[in-house]
Amino acid sequence: MGFIFRRVFLGLFVQSLIVAGEFFKPFNVSYDGRAMIIDGERRMLISGGIHYPRATPEVEWMSLKRMYFGMAMSHEGDRGFPVWLRDVPGIEFRTDNMPFKEEMQRFVKKIVDLMQKESLFSWQGGPIIMLQIENEYGNIENSFGPKGKDYMRWAAEMAVGLGAGVPWVMCKQDDAPEYIIDTCNGYYCDGFKPNSNNMPTIWTENWDGWYTSWGDRVPHRPAQDIAFAVARFFQRGGSFQNYYMYFGGTNFGRTAGGPNYITSYDYDAPIDEYGTPYRLLRQPKWGHLKDLHAAIKLCEPALVAVSSPQYVKLGPKQEAHVYRDNGSKCSAFLANIDEHNSATVKFLNQAYTLPPWSVSILPDCRNIAFNTAKFLQTYLISFEFVKFPVNVSYWAQTSIKNVGFDEVSYLNDPANLKLMAPYEVDHISRTWSFVREPIGVWSDSNFTYQGILEHLNVTKDQSDYLWYTTRIYISDEDISFWEENQVSPVLTIDSMRDLVYIFVNGQFTGSAKGKWIKVFQPVDLIQGYNDIMLLSQTVGLQNYGAFLEKDGAGFRGQIKLKGCKNGDLNITEFMWAYQVRKNIVCMSGGKTLSPLLCLGESLKLYAIDEHGSTEWTELPPDAIATRFSWYKTYFDVSGGLDPVALDLSSMGKGQVWINGHHIGRYWTLNAPKDGCQPCDYRGAYDSDKCVTGCGHPTQSWYHIPRSWLQASNNLLVIFEETEKNPFEISIKSSFTETVCGEVSENHPPPLHAWLQPKSSNGTISLNNTVPEMHLHCNAGHTISSVKFASYGTPQKGSCQNFSRGNCHAANSVSVVSQACMGRQSCSISISNTAFGGDPCRGVVKTLSVEMKCSPPSSSTGLSQMK
Numbered sequence: 117m118g119f120i121f122r123r124v125f126l127g128l129f130v131q132s133l134i135v136a137g138e139f140f141k142p143f144n145v146s147y148d149g150r151a152m153i154i155d156g157e158r159r160m161l162i163s164g165g166i167h168y169p170r171a172t173p174e175v176e177w178m179s180l181k182r183m184y185f186g187m188a189m190s191h192e193g194d195r196g197f198p199v200w201l202r203d204v205p206g207i208e209f210r211t212d213n214m215p216f217k218e219e220m221q222r223f224v225k226k227i228v229d230l231m232q233k234e235s236l237f238s239w240q241g242g243p244i245i246m247l248q249i250e251n252e253y254g255n256i257e258n259s260f261g262p263k264g265k266d267y268m269r270w271a272a273e274m275a276v277g278l279g280a281g282v283p284w285v286m287c288k289q290d291d292a293p294e295y296i297i298d299t300c301n302g303y304y305c306d307g308f309k310p311n312s313n314n315m316p317t318i319w320t321e322n323w324d325g326w327y328t329s330w331g332d333r334v335p336h337r338p339a340q341d342i343a344f345a346v347a348r349f350f351q352r353g354g355s356f357q358n359y360y361m362y363f364g365g366t367n368f369g370r371t372a373g374g375p376n377y378i379t380s381y382d383y384d385a386p387i388d389e390y391g392t393p394y395r396l397l398r399q400p401k402w403g404h405l406k407d408l409h410a411a412i413k414l415c416e417p418a419l420v421a422v423s424s425p426q427y428v429k430l431g432p433k434q435e436a437h438v439y440r441d442n443g444s445k446c447s448a449f450l451a452n453i454d455e456h457n458s459a460t461v462k463f464l465n466q467a468y469t470l471p472p473w474s475v476s477i478l479p480d481c482r483n484i485a486f487n488t489a490k491f492l493q494t495y496l497i498s499f500e501f502v503k504f505p506v507n508v509s510y511w512a513q514t515s516i517k518n519v520g521f522d523e524v525s526y527l528n529d530p531a532n533l534k535l536m537a538p539y540e541v542d543h544i545s546r547t548w549s550f551v552r553e554p555i556g557v558w559s560d561s562n563f564t565y566q567g568i569l570e571h572l573n574v575t576k577d578q579s580d581y582l583w584y585t586t587r588i589y590i591s592d593e594d595i596s597f598w599e600e601n602q603v604s605p606v607l608t609i610d611s612m613r614d615l616v617y618i619f620v621n622g623q624f625t626g627s628a629k630g631k632w633i634k635v636f637q638p639v640d641l642i643q644g645y646n647d648i649m650l651l652s653q654t655v656g657l658q659n660y661g662a663f664l665e666k667d668g669a670g671f672r673g674q675i676k677l678k679g680c681k682n683g684d685l686n687i688t689e690f691m692w693a694y695q696v697r698k699n700i701v702c703m704s705g706g707k708t709l710s711p712l713l714c715l716g717e718s719l720k721l722y723a724i725d726e727h728g729s730t731e732w733t734e735l736p737p738d739a740i741a742t743r744f745s746w747y748k749t750y751f752d753v754s755g756g757l758d759p760v761a762l763d764l765s766s767m768g769k770g771q772v773w774i775n776g777h778h779i780g781r782y783w784t785l786n787a788p789k790d791g792c793q794p795c796d797y798r799g800a801y802d803s804d805k806c807v808t809g810c811g812h813p814t815q816s817w818y819h820i821p822r823s824w825l826q827a828s829n830n831l832l833v834i835f836e837e838t839e840k841n842p843f844e845i846s847i848k849s850s851f852t853e854t855v856c857g858e859v860s861e862n863h864p865p866p867l868h869a870w871l872q873p874k875s876s877n878g879t880i881s882l883n884n885t886v887p888e889m890h891l892h893c894n895a896g897h898t899i900s901s902v903k904f905a906s907y908g909t910p911q912k913g914s915c916q917n918f919s920r921g922n923c924h925a926a927n928s929v930s931v932v933s934q935a936c937m938g939r940q941s942c943s944i945s946i947s948n949t950a951f952g953g954d955p956c957r958g959v960v961k962t963l964s965v966e967m968k969c970s971p972p973s974s975s976t977g978l979s980q981m982k
Contacts, residue, residue: 145238145245145282147297150423151316151355152283154238154245158420160355162346162409164362165321170381171365172821199577199657202665209665210253212263212270221274224249228278239281247284248320249275252301254289259662265291272296287320303337303801305357306348317353321360322346324401325384326803329376330655330814331785333807336384338797339401340474343408343488345801347475350412351437351449353424359405363387366819369778370580372656375631376614378815379780389819390759390850400491410867411486414479414880415439415447430461434470438481444879446481455799473798479880484864489797544762544832544847545749549732551721553744553835555622556585556649558715562695568688571652571670579717580771580781582670583695584650586687588677590641597681605680607648609635610673614656617743617837619649624743632672639677648687655781716746722773722833741839751847752828756971758849758894760825765816766845768838775831777824784813820847852894852969854903856915859946860962863887892941893969899939900970905932907951910964918964923956932965 143155151158201207207215228247236242250271257264268286272293275284285297290311292298300308301321310317324342326335349357364383367373373381382389386402397403412419421441428436433454440446452459452470460469470476474489571582598604607618607625615629620639628635639648650671658667677685716722719730732748753760762772762779769783792810834842869884893899903916908923925931931951936942946963948954955961 140238140241140243142241143238147283147316149313149315150353151420152245158355160350160412160416160419162357162412164359164386166361166363167365167381169371170367171363172823196659197664199572202572207665208663210250210256210267210662211260212266217267217270217274220271224275225278228280232280237281244282246282247275247280248287249284249296250286250289252288253286254291256662257289257291269293285318285320301360304345304348305354306345306352308354316355317349319349319354319357322349322357324359324361324386325364325382327374327383328378328380328814330378330783331376331787332814333787333791334809334814335803336795336806336808337801338795338806339404339491340489340797341801342401343404344473344475344797346405346408347412347449347477347486347488348451350415350419351425351451351475355419359386361385365389366780368780370577370656370781372781374659375656377656379782379818380815390761404491407486407867408477408488411477411479414485414867414870414872415477417880418445418447418479421445428463430463431459434459434461436461436463440481447880448478448481450476450478479870480882483882483885485867485870485882486864490863543843544751544845546737546843548735548747548749548842550735550739550748551716551730551732551746552742553716553746555619555744556583556647557693557695559695562693564691564693566689566691568671568675568692569694570668571654572657572668574694575654577654577657580653580655581717582652583693584652584671585693585695586648586690587645588641588648588685588687588690589645590643591681592643594641594681595643598679603679604638605641606678607635607637607639608674608676608678609650609671610675612652612671613654613669615653616671617651617653619647619651621647622649655783716835721746721748722776722778722831722835724776724831735841737843739841741836741841743837743839745836747834747836747842749832749842750829751832753825753830753847755827756849756896758896758971760820760822760847760849761817762820762832763817763846763848765813766840767834767836767842768840770834770836770838772818772835773831773833774820774824775826777821779818779820782815782818784816786811787814817848852897854916855891855893855899855967855969856918857889857891857965858910858962859887859889861887861946861960863946866890887946889944889946889963889965890941891936891944891965891967895940897940897969897971899936899942899967901968902929902933902936902965903968904964904966905929907931907946907963908955908961909959910962913964916966918966923959923961925951925953925955927952928963932963932967936967 146153148158152161153159197209201209201216201219204215204219207213207219209216231237231242231244232240234242236244238245250268253264253268253271257268260267268289268291272284272286272295276295283297284295285299286292287299287301289296289298292311294312294314297315297318298310298312299318299320301319301323303323305317305319305322308317308319322342322345323337325337328334346357361381361383362385364381364385366389367377367379367381372379380389384398384401386398386405388398418439418441422439425437425439428438430436430450431452434450434452436448436450438446438448448463450461450463450468450470452461452472452474454472456472458469458471460467462468464481466482468476468484471487471489474487476484476488477486479485568584575582594605609616609628611632612628612635613631613633615627616635617627618625618635618637618639620641625639626637628637652670654669657669658664661667674686674688677687721730735747762774764772764782765784767782767784769781771781772779787809789811791804792808795806832845834845836842864887865882865885866888869882869886871879871881871883891899904918905928906918906920907925907928909921910924911919911921913919928951932944935944944950944963944965946961948961
């Protein structure tokens with residue numbers, strides 16, 4: 117079943133120990149105007165959103181939970197409104213409408229009752245500390261007039277009346293009632309204040325990326341900017357922020373997050389799309405935010421000790437916020453909101469140089485533990501099987517991924533990281549079978565109706581596809597008229613979404629895509645009867661806005677044949693045949709299913725245990741591709757720790773299954789060629805800034821969860837809608853082969869050098885001021901060689917392009933090799949002592965390193981396919 121809203125009813129914010137599957141002694145949760153109060157203590161909270169259906173439960177869920185250890189989690193439903201809700205008589209979504217309110221209350225009560233039954237609330241010893249009702253309703257409330265506000269207040273009263281025993285929030289709802297916490301969503305929330313001084317400042321959705329649509333560029337949000345936004349939020353009085361998303365995952369099957377959204381829901385999140393226990397982290401974002409969280413944690417005793425900070429003006433665009441109690445607790449945030457220039461400021465009689473668009477965090481009001489524009493440690497910069505530039509402004513560790521190719525990619529500029537396409541590709545198979553999908557009505561189970569039916573009312577979203585077929589008569593006079601005037605008739609559709617294929621007499625004529633666009637398609641007709649066949653498709657459903665129940669799919673308005681001798685022929689009210697699968701028994705065992713509009717779907721050609729009468733035919737290597745074909749092959753996969761993806765860049769549009777699991781839709785649409793500029797983290801972010809992929813397919817690689825694979829005889833089934841053959845499809849694993857790092861003496865020390873507040877009665881101190889370089893390979897891989905190492909003044913270059921400078925410690929390679937060779941990760945102190953003396957006095961020294969990571973064996977994790 118498809119769904120049409122990403123998060124409406126409620127989101128759950130859960131304490132961190134749920135990641136280990138543990139429960140607590142019962143504790144109460146409340147709040148005041150400064151913070152959430154957990155078991156009687158104010159707390160600073162950081163959480164991250166995860167949608168479980170976008171990862172597989174067999175392995176990935178537990179590994180994702182491990183990655184959250186030490187922070188809260190936001191558990192959110194990604195499914196929203198089921199399509200059947202549209203069929204409830206008299207229903208209007210999200211307004212003061214009794215049918216809708218009855219369904220909503222039934223759902224919310226069921227969820228709250230289930231959580232209480234399982235003892236999941238904090239007062240029961242469980243991890244749930246907060247619930248959300250509705251989502252960004254304030255953006256559309258006025259669309260419903262007075263009924264909008266009535267509905268909002270009803271939803272709040274209904275939720276609180278369920279007796280969950282924890283606080284409820286409404287995001288982007290500045291008129292929320294006094295017993296509901298009003299919260300912020302957006303890229304920046306440091307200027308937000310709730311609608312009551314008695315409520316804490318909470319950021320329920322910190323957008324660390326944005327949605328990606330077929331044919332669009334891919335958005336990326338720099339790690340430095342999101343760290344800046346979070347630090348500013350806590351600097352200016354924030355107390356609880358949640359990332360949307362912390363793990364995005366994959367829209368498997370037909371569960372796209374919205375109209376025309378790609379299969380990947382990666383969202384540029386700190387944990388990348390490939391939800392396996394082996395390869396999760398998007399670097400440098402994950403590591404940079406991890407250090408940010410640790411720095412904020414160091415400040416927590418001071419942050420919760422006072423109700424508001426002391427504001428100090430440091431310059432025209434520089435300021436400090438100081439949290440100091442009457443004792444020894446003191447933490448400060450120094451901000452430089454200038455988008456272009458660094459600034460040296462004086463704070464508490466000490467000078468600090470602040471990079472542009474950055475916040476420095478001083479847990480002890482003296483030493484900088486973290487600056488949002490500087491990576492404290494060295495992190496991998498991850499590439500997700502892309503073949504276009506990924507723009508990064510600042511970097512410490514850079515990785516270059518090997519995706520099963522012999523050729524290693526390279527970086528020619530640290531702000532323009534590029535993974536190059538392979539020169540040769542090992543295709544998944546040379547042996548394929550095929551079945552042709554019939555065009556138009558294909559069985560006696562169709563029905564006819566006078567007029568155009570709304571797409572979703574017919575399909576109930578059980579399939580993307582719906583055939584509309586009618587027959588028109590063309591006279592000799594019309595043919596002569598077109599020939600004499602050298603014109604062609606044009607088929608017009610007043611309004612259409614999301615995609616239509618147009619056929620005349622079984623021959624493909626044209627297509628159109630868009631959201632409620634007008635269609636003009638010239639057609640070739642013959643004298644006599646002509647069959648007009650329209651294949652309407654949905655590509656995800658509307659996910660936001662008012663009046664969702666009225667949006668629908670398919671066609672609106674009139675369908676006409678223009679240019680006839682006697683005027684336009686309106687075929688809207690003709691008799692149309694609709695292909696449905698009424699009363700056909702499913703092969704797998706006697707259950708009558710809802711309508712499916714594609715024969716291959718009806719016959720379950722993608723299923724592992726498919727034993728029907730369908731005859732698969734071997735596909736010759738020189739076969740001429742035709743539209744609407746099913747292809748299948750079998751392939752083997754060796755074991756390994758690396759994620760696996762299917763390269764469908766050689767295909768057109770369709771859907772794909774692995775071992776009966778629906779991987780999702782694919783569509784090879786290129787993004788516009790312009791708009792991809794080198795990314796500068798400085799300045800306010802929006803979804804059009806730092807985009808990548810210009811001129812390239814929006815998505816080429818499609819995630820295959822390893823838990824869906826077996827060692828041999830994996831069944832791959834493709835439904836291809838365009839004229840493409842499958843011989844060039846490839847499947848690859850990915851691992852980081854080359855890692856580079858560059859850290860100087862003037863970098864801050866690592867956060868583990870700070871004495872934690874719990875072990876020192878709230879007193880913060882710094883034990884060691886020496887910076888460190890941290891390098892690591894993916895899990896299961898080890899450092900196999902040191903290709904370059906220089907401590908001194910190496911030339912500023914890019915990864916695989918380092919060179920020595922005038923100052924160089926002769927033992928650089930040996931020191932790095934001794935620390936790192938044969939290990940998955942290693943740490944190196946950036947100090948003269950570590951390298952046996954000062955190679956050049958009076959200058960700041962830097963360590964630059966390039967290393968190679970290798971898997972346990974020479975195999976890339978995938979065997980040659982059959």
